[in-house]
Amino acid sequence: MTNRADPFDLSGRVAVVTGAGSGIGRGTAQQLAAAGAHVVCADVNAAAAEATADGIGKAASAAALDVTDRAAVFALIGNTAEEHGRLDILVNVAGIIRTGRVVDVEVADLDAVLDVNFKGTFHGCQAAARIMCAAGGGSIVNTASGAVDTGQPEIMSYSVSKAAVVQLTRNLAAEVGRFGVRVNAVAPGLVRTAMTERHYLLPDGGVDEAARAAAEKPLRRMSPLGMIGEPEDIAHAVRYLVSDAARFVTGQIIRPNGGVAMPW
Numbered sequence: 728m729t730n731r732a733d734p735f736d737l738s739g740r741v742a743v744v745t746g747a748g749s750g751i752g753r754g755t756a757q758q759l760a761a762a763g764a765h766v767v768c769a770d771v772n773a774a775a776a777e778a779t780a781d782g783i784g785k786a787a788s789a790a791a792l793d794v795t796d797r798a799a800v801f802a803l804i805g806n807t808a809e810e811h812g813r814l815d816i817l818v819n820v821a822g823i824i825r826t827g828r829v830v831d832v833e834v835a836d837l838d839a840v841l842d843v844n845f846k847g848t849f850h851g852c853q854a855a856a857r858i859m860c861a862a863g864g865g866s867i868v869n870t871a872s873g874a875v876d877t878g879q880p881e882i883m884s885y886s887v888s889k890a891a892v893v894q895l896t897r898n899l900a901a902e903v904g905r906f907g908v909r910v911n912a913v914a915p916g917l918v919r920t921a922m923t924e925r926h927y928l929l930p931d932g933g934v935d936e937a938a939r940a941a942a943e944k945p946l947r948r949m950s951p952l953g954m955i956g957e958p959e960d961i962a963h964a965v966r967y968l969v970s971d972a973a974r975f976v977t978g979q980i981i982r983p984n985g986g987v988a989m990p991w
């Protein structure tokens with residue numbers, strides 16, 4: 728179904744996006760739908776997934792999904808393929824962060840982060856790749872982070888989980904390319920979402936703009952563009968990666984990050 732007139736067009740494609748209830752996942756679901764895909768918006772926060780799907784309209788449906796529940800991931804991805812007769816796209820966006828120095832990290836926190844960020848992505852990759860390989864095509868995009876390029880303090884669990892996502896992406900890409908399945912990852916720089924705004928949220932849920940400006944200042948300085956990202960900046964990269972425009976692209980880690988070189 729290659730659209731040579733518009734290789735970015737996703738009309739007729741069926742996509743599952745995890746973590747679609749907020750931030751980058753929501754922005755990605757919106758972009759894929761805008762490009763013509765039907766998008767299953769999956770999130771552990773069922774109400775948030777519904778809100779994303781409602782905002783998109785007919786081109787979307789919502790699903791409650793905890794990506795750490797392997798059986799549930801397989802069920803959702805399998806049911807989606809069965810219901811629509813195809814599965815073209817999986818975008819693994821669901822993620823969490825826990826902070827703490829390496830010497831202080833609780834094993835329970837390390838496990839929680841690995842379970843969602845790495846194993847959740849692994850379950851999705853495995854479920855989707857089996858279907859896509861059998862069908863002879865498909866595209867998977869995983870979500871890594873700029874954290875994989877640094878030794879930034881106090882986020883070891885998160886960084887390790889994302890480094891594992893990078894390696895999973897490369898290994899899977901090497902195995903499934905001959906079936907016409909592409910696997911890539913985005914490694915975003917700092918993006919304004921609930922995950923990052925938690926540092927400057929006021930007790931009433933509003934954002935402390937002065938605290939935000941102070942927190943963003945050193946990060947802006949690291950970007951030649953002087954920018955902090957918005958979810959759509961990552962969503963556009965994902966839209967490219969899942970489209971036919973990227974048919975020659977697999978096993979890649981794309982870094983929408985304002986040009987930050989991460990000097991840690």
Ligand SMILES: NC(=O)c1ccc[n+]([C@@H]2O[C@H](COP(=O)([O-])OP(=O)(O)OC[C@H]3O[C@@H](n4cnc5c(N)ncnc54)[C@H](O)[C@@H]3O)[C@@H](O)[C@H]2O)c1
Pocket residue numbers: 745746747748749750751752769770771772775792793794795820821822823843847870871872873914915916917918919920921922923
């Ligand atoms: N915001 C950034 O600066 C940034 C930078 C690099 C990478 N990332 C990555 O991008 C992804 C999205 O982050 P975001 O900033 O949009 O965060 P966010 O907190 O706004 O959204 C994360 C979403 O994932 C969902 N989620 C969490 N655990 C889940 C689970 N077990 N099963 C299903 N859904 C679950 C949450 O409910 C939420 O809707 C994450 O993987 C994050 O690590 C974010």
